[in-house]
Amino acid sequence: AQSVTQPDIHITVSEGASLELRCNYSYGATPYLFWYVQSPGQGLQLLLKYFSGDTLVQGIKGFEAEFKRSQSSFNLRKPSVHWSDAAEYFCAVASTSGTYKYIFGTGTRLKVLA
Amino acid sequence: DAGITQSPRHKVTETGTPVTLRCHQTENHRYMYWYRQDPGHGLRLIHYSYGVKDTDKGEVSDGYSVSRSKTEDFLLTLESATSSQTSVYFCAITGQENEQYFGPGTRLTVT
Numbered sequence: 001a002q003s004v005t006q007p008d009i010h011i012t013v014s015e016g017a018s019l020e021l022r023c024n025y026s027y028g029a030t031p032y033l034f035w036y037v038q039s040p041g042q043g044l045q046l047l048l049k050y051f052s053g054d055t056l057v058q059g060i061k062g063f064e065a066e067f068k069r070s071q072s073s074f075n076l077r078k079p080s081v082h083w084s085d086a087a088e089y090f091c092a093v094a095s096t097s098g099t100y101k102y103i104f105g106t107g108t109r110l111k112v113l114a
Numbered sequence: 115d116a117g118i119t120q121s122p123r124h125k126v127t128e129t130g131t132p133v134t135l136r137c138h139q140t141e142n143h144r145y146m147y148w149y150r151q152d153p154g155h156g157l158r159l160i161h162y163s164y165g166v167k168d169t170d171k172g173e174v175s176d177g178y179s180v181s182r183s184k185t186e187d188f189l190l191t192l193e194s195a196t197s198s199q200t201s202v203y204f205c206a207i208t209g210q211e212n213e214q215y216f217g218p219g220t221r222l223t224v225t
Contacts, residue, residue, distance in 0.1 A: 004156075032212055034213065034214075042219075043204060043216040043218050044214075044216045045216075046213050046214070046215070049211070049212075049213055051211075090157070094212060100208045100212050101159060101162065101172070102147075102157075102159070102214060104156040104157040104158075106154060106155060106156040107156050
């Protein structure tokens, strides 16, 4: 079955520390891969996406993610977290043809300590 | 900004009443989606549309119906609301590079 797993429900880091959020997927073929961020009471905002090519992708707000085919992973990273990064982060996959139906992970809530 | 609006933004309704949520987009996108978001479940697809009058079910479609009579509008109807349908509902469209853009959400409470 197709699925996306975000093993960490909550993560707490200190401001200025590095961050890595994990995402693993199960899919028939390499799908499109995405990371979204959601601030409280808001909709989801696209951080970055991977379709093909370079496995390290850069996104907005200083985030990057690395696709590792052998591990079926697409982990999100940021070298130095800012207090404004506190939010919920969702990994998602989508088929590469047809209706582009997305499958979302259950999210990781990030707390940033001053 | 993909020009997506949702109405209403908040609604409280009673069990057994019908409810319709509206999603409106201004950029002529072909694909539109309705999701519900619940704690611990992420976003789950209810229904989606791939054109006017062309819709299909998602993973949690029971108790919901949709209609799309115009490209810009995608309606989600709860025929007889139940407490289990208390949730936040998001509309989304697919952009030109297969990324999805989301509306601001509708918070629905069924009492």
